[in-house]
Amino acid sequence: MSSLSQAPLVVHLIYRLDFGGLENLMVERINRMPAQAYRHAIVCLTGYTDFAKKISRPDVEIYALDKQPGLSLGTHAALWRLLRRLKPAILHSYNLSAIEYAPAAILAGVPIRINGAHGRDHNDPHGTNRKHNALRRAMLPFYDCCYANSASMQDWNRDVIGVPEHKSRLLPNGIDSDKFHPRAAGQGRALDVFPPDAIVIGAVGRIQDVKDHASLVAAFVLLRERLPQLRAQLRLAIVGDGPLLAKLRAQVDAAGIADAAWLPGSRNDVADILRSIDIFAMSSIAEGTPGSALEAMCAGLPVVGTRVGGLPEVIEDGVTGALVPASSPAAMAEALERYVLDPALRAHHGEAGRMRVHRKYNMAAMVAAYQSLYDSLCERKTKFRNQVKSCVE
Structure with a gap:
């Protein structure tokens, strides 16, 4: 039997495998973790899209349980049966949507269970439900x-939920600095979607309620009103797919800015898109550590974001970008205006952001941190250690 087939299996349990920050970084970790250390499988409670093609490891299998809305007790039974067959060492579930399936994993004999808090839903942005x-x-x-x-989510986990110290850990996101980098001096935009003299405000992420792209569109409309002399140059790019994309496009049409906005849906060339915009914007009402903001900073862009969740940990106000209240188009328009009018400020804050990402949020450190978590839990579980020599060999 090969060493790869003997490597412990990690089952990643998520609601849906689709375009999104959580999903993108999960796939990056799977692709980059040494194959001899761990095997991986992804179980989607509902289903998955072509986003699954981003997985480069040929040994990763994907399963869909086709969960129906509501309690769906049959999904617990289906997961139990699947886990009994796969015999994983670790169940790694993500966010509230997958947290309730740990008992099924225990009944299936899975020795290690992990849950990750990567953010909150739009209907409970502050975690008070x-x-x-x-x-x-x-x-x-x-x-x-x-x-x-x-860190804000970790504090909330401990203070509100009561996660004990020995079960708590902070695992920040990481970004591939080779893939995401600024435009070279004198280089044009990576994409020819926008005119050469355009000033492009961009956002990348899943189009769903928690991202509140509606407020960003409203802020862009206000920005054009504040800067009539630059109306012809201002452009808005919102990249991503999701349940609210059609509604957002309708909002853009109703606001009369269709000729200045680009909403292409899901794209696989995010790095090129970031090298084609000038200012990154995040209008979320809740966030963990947003990978999209880190990617933008790594690409040398200043970030205007809302003061929610982990965004203040990523964006240093007045140094790498600007923080504004959530659901306030006026405040966001005002912050965007400062960058639109001052190219030097854009460059200065963009470079500061790039250095911050290189210093604190690199991809290798993120992958190593997750592998270290898996290793330490495997070593702690005596029963599993007796079954497999060691997860760290």
Whole structure:
């Protein structure tokens, strides 16, 4: 039997495998983690899209449980059967949508269970929903680790949910600095979507409620009103797919800015897109550590973001970008205006952001941190250590 087939299996349990920051970084970790250390499988509670093609490892299998809305007890049974067949060492579930399946993993004999808090839903951006928090607390005994990808989320996990110290860990996101880098001096835009003299404000991410792209569109409309002399140069790019894309396009049409906005849906050339815009914007009402903001900073862009979740940990206000209140188009328009009018400020803050990402959020460190978590839990579980010599060999 080959060493690869003997490597412990990690089953990643997510709601849906589709275009998104969480999903993108999960795939990056799977692709980059040494194959001799761990095998991987992805189980989607609902389904998956062509985004799955981003997985470069040929040994990764993807399963869809086709969960229906509501409690769907059959999904618990289906997962139990699948885990019994796969016999993974680790169940790694993501966010609230997958947290309730740890008991099924225990019944299936999975020795290690991990849940990651990567952000919150739009209907509970501040984590105050009593029903949701009761579920999180109820699941704590079934997990060996409940980590967070931002310090604010980790503090909330401990203070509100009651995650004990020995089950808590901070695992920040990481970015590929070779893939995401600024335009070279004197170089034109990587894409010819925009006129040479355009000033492009861009956002990349899944088009869903928690991202509040509607406020960004409203801010762009206000920005054009504030700067009539630059109206012809201002452009808005919102890249990504999601359940609200059609509604967002309708908002753009109704606002009369269709000729100045580009909403192409899902794209696989995000690095080139970032080298084609000038200012990055995040209008989210809740966030963990946003990979899209880190990618933009790595590409040398200043970031205007909302003061929610992990964004203030990533964006240093007045140094690498600007922080504004959530759901405030006026405040976002004002912050964007400063960068539109001052190219030197854009360059200065963009370079500061790039250096910050290189210093604190590199991809190799992220992959190593997740592997270290897997290793330490494998070593801690005596029963599993007796089954497999060691997860770290």
